[in-house]
Amino acid sequence: MSKKTPVVRGLRDIYPGESERFxxxxxxxxxxxxxxxxxxxxxxxxxAIDLFSRGLGEATDAVEKEMYTLEDRDHDIxxxxxxxxxxxxxxxxxxNMTREGKPRxxxxxxxxxxxxxxxxxxxxFYQIGAEAFGLAGPDVDAELIFMGxxxxxxxxxxxxxxxxxxxxxxxxxxxxxxxxxxxxLNPRKKELDADSERxxxxxxxxxxxxxxxxxxxxxxxxxxxxxFIDSASRAHFEGVxxxxxxxxxxxxVNPRLVRGLDYYTDTVFEWVTDELGSQGTICAGxxxxxxxxxxxxxxxxxxxxxxxxxxxxxxxxxxxMNADESAADVYVIVMESQHEAYARRLAQFMRRETxxxxxxxxxxxxxxxxxxxxxxxxARWAVIVGDEEVAENRVALKWLREETEQESLDFExxxxxxxxxxxxx
RNA sequence: GUGGAUGUAGCUCAGCUGGUAGAGCUCCGGAUUGUGGUUCCGGCGGUCGUGGGUUCAAGCCCCAUCAUCCACCCCA
Numbered sequence: 254m255s256k257k258t259p260v261v262r263g264l265r266d267i268y269p270g271e272s273e274r275f276x277x278x279x280x281x282x283x284x285x286x287x288x289x290x291x292x293x294x295x296x297x298x299x300x301a302i303d304l305f306s307r308g309l310g311e312a313t314d315a316v317e318k319e320m321y322t323l324e325d326r327d328h329d330i331x332x333x334x335x336x337x338x339x340x341x342x343x344x345x346x347x348x349n350m351t352r353e354g355k356p357r358x359x360x361x362x363x364x365x366x367x368x369x370x371x372x373x374x375x376x377x378f379y380q381i382g383a384e385a386f387g388l389a390g391p392d393v394d395a396e397l398i399f400m401g402x403x404x405x406x407x408x409x410x411x412x413x414x415x416x417x418x419x420x421x422x423x424x425x426x427x428x429x430x431x432x433x434x435x436x437x438l439n440p441r442k443k444e445l446d447a448d449s450e451r452x453x454x455x456x457x458x459x460x461x462x463x464x465x466x467x468x469x470x471x472x473x474x475x476x477x478x479x480x481f482i483d484s485a486s487r488a489h490f491e492g493v494x495x496x497x498x499x500x501x502x503x504x505x506v507n508p509r510l511v512r513g514l515d516y517y518t519d520t521v522f523e524w525v526t527d528e529l530g531s532q533g534t535i536c537a538g539x540x541x542x543x544x545x546x547x548x549x550x551x552x553x554x555x556x557x558x559x560x561x562x563x564x565x566x567x568x569x570x571x572x573x574m575n576a577d578e579s580a581a582d583v584y585v586i587v588m589e590s591q592h593e594a595y596a597r598r599l600a601q602f603m604r605r606e607t608x609x610x611x612x613x614x615x616x617x618x619x620x621x622x623x624x625x626x627x628x629x630x631x632a633r634w635a636v637i638v639g640d641e642e643v644a645e646n647r648v649a650l651k652w653l654r655e656e657t658e659q660e661s662l663d664f665e666x667x668x669x670x671x672x673x674x675x676x677x678x
Numbered sequence: 679g680u681g682g683a684u685g686u687a688g689c690u691c692a693g694c695u696g697g698u699a700g701a702g703c704u705c706c707g708g709a710u711u712g713u714g715g716u717u718c719c720g721g722c723g724g725u726c727g728u729g730g731g732u733u734c735a736a737g738c739c740c741c742a743u744c745a746u747c748c749a750c751c752c753c754a
Contacts, residue, residue: 259727259744259745262744262745262746313752314751314752314753315752315753318679318752319752319753336753336754364754366752366753366754368751368752368753369679369680369750369751369752370745370746370747371747371748371749372746372747372748373754374752374753374754378753378754379754380754381754382754448750448751459752464750464751512753513752513753514753523754530748530749531748531749531750532753532754534753534754535754536754537753537754559754560754561753561754562754563754564754565754586713588712588713589712619711620711620712620713620714621710621713621714622714623713623714624713624714624715625713625714625715626714627713627714628714628715629714629715635713635714637712637713639712640712641712649712649713651713651714653714653715654715659713
């Protein structure tokens, strides 16, 4: 045997047994977004690197130290996307989509960040995002949150998830606050932890959610970010909160909530859980009114969110929610190998006449072996073909999960029976 | 990038002060000649993460390295 090649660090295979849950959760989330009339946009995984350095902010961790970059043969520097919003905005600008409408879009796919792997944190991870362009009102922010709420409800996660909200104000007020914060902290630099001291020059706002207790103590008498938020932003945030209250969505205002990417303005929110250890954010988003312009487009408002599929799946599993892991609904068995052609015709008939997944046994073997594989496939029915059945142009239908007598049916009766069972399921 | 824990069969794990590698589950076969899931019996399966060192002898001790997990950092 030659040497094995291990999977790349931080990357993983999602095998049968887990892929079904992954798929089911992903579909549920996408279906929820589609129900709000958002349209899919398929985006490339590679982008020019400056899209991210300009879009997310030069000093963010995602850009500073977590990007996978490569040089292609034309010597262009490309990056594997660390998130989806920047690409989505670029695509919207490329087609000038906001000139003729107010697109509401969704995307799904893998993202890449070179971070230390941990539970719920992978170097290739999957996000599902929704973005709304050209709409400035608080009803948009609220709609994005309603979607999240619907998703958790649909998946049975709502009791384990909490919503945190904050407003960080307009770009101008952020700049003003940032300056005031630096002015306050600079003389007290020595009392800050090392990370916070570094951020003082790179990204001062992020000092606010430092977990260092002495830093937090220092922040108690620091300028209050809310004093810097202008009345328009304040009104906007109150508007969002009212929509949520009206729909009965619980949330907690967390003044310390600051997002890691520079493009956010006004509303920011996070859906968090304490079931997953320290990687508790399963979905996050907010408003980014300046980003389209920053990336070379017109000055249009926008808002969106991205959910971490890996983490949502993990939570779904941690809470013990069921996921169907069956490979097929019907498993086709032959008593004697000369009936295989008949069985194949039968399988095709069922694929055509029903919506079920039909797995035909391959590889021969005794009936007992075939039955065991039928059971293991998770199928609800075994359809069995032997001399008697072929002679009469019938099949034997055996229910594998219910105490129902095995029946002998012709093809039409079989289709009727299966379809009826699907409808009432 | 920092700190800590852990790597033994496909999976979950045991393995004493160093003495020729074990269990449960899974898988395969049989008991069961037209029928799975329960039970019983048998069997397959391991370069002990990798590389080096100490020793008569290393799964166990030492060093390095890789990976996973946890926390920090950061984020979905």
